Amino acid sequence: MDSPPIAVIVDPPTWAAGNRDWIDLEEPMSVTTAVSVSDRDDQALTSGAAVLPRPHFGVLRLRERDRVDFLQRMTTNDIACLQPGQAAVTILTSPTARIEAVFSVLCRQDDLMLLASEGQADDLRHRLQSQIFFMDKVTVTDDSAELGRLRLLGHLVADLLQAVGLPQPESDDQFLESDGFSILWQERYDLPGFEIIGPAGEIAALQERLAGAGAVVLVGNDSYEARRVELGRPLPGKELTDAFTPLESGMAWVCAENKGCYTGQEIIARQLTYDKVTRSLVRLRSELPLPEGATVSVNKRSVGTVTSSAHSPSAGPAALAVLKRPHNVQGAEVTIEGIAAYVEQISLPSI
16 A cells, blocks of 8 residues: 655745734734645645755754753743753743743753744844853854754654654654754644754755655645644744733743743743733634734724634634633634634643
8 A cells, every 4th residue: 555645845934023012003913815725735734744844943052061050040941850852942031021032942961952933043042142141151052054954744744754764752842863863752832743953964865865755745835834823833923922921822831830030930920820811822713714914803892913814625714813801712703804703712732
């Protein structure tokens, strides 16, 4: 019996980072149409496998004695508990707990490898570098020119790893190193799958090996976006921006409550303790595609904005939005530019 086709996405999605709170905007956000996906693309990500090259997703390294303590005091997650071979997603927040950067941390024997969001490696390096004090024994370097990244997505990703001779980590948020590659399993962040990091030239060769293993090339980027919206996964530049706190954008699971202070920690703790999280990430369903950037209204009153929108053959129109309560509850009815929609609450991962 022939193996199911393996799909390869050749171009990564590109999104511009937002930098203002849409709730208080004097000028409306730009509105774009929902992305639409072909049947073949949709099937590749739901019942097959896909490979997403990530040439603009950089890699940083923290080295020297204080690297763990430094990142522990800077970001939301409990980096100090990581052992070599373990990984975590963490967030750099502002003093008002707004999101500044979201990235993954791989704990290695002699360094911490940081996987930056698309196009954000240089900004992340500058933010971290600016917080290193004279007594800190830590260095941060941008190794993006030497290291490349791929992400393996879909139901058959384990078969895809086996086809190219790479091992599979045992569980979520663990990684293995083999033949110069780091293979990270991530189920809760981004689309579920495996992130592979390796020398840039070897990553390019790996892509060729995947194609040689029978991969089908998917043209365009909309399939990734549609699948992300369907799964309710927030994205840097869309839902993960400085317009929101981690608790508002579905990232409470990367905010450890059992660690010491970090920038923005007091605001996040207050939101949790006193029930001050007044808006949350939801999925919207409708009969027609919803314009991205459009205002979400109830009785002609703004309660949020569509942050992402897509249309897939299997699920139809869907969108993501961060809505004020009480309009963020399951089944709530809202209107977007005259289009009726209803709210679906998103199941959030636990830390």
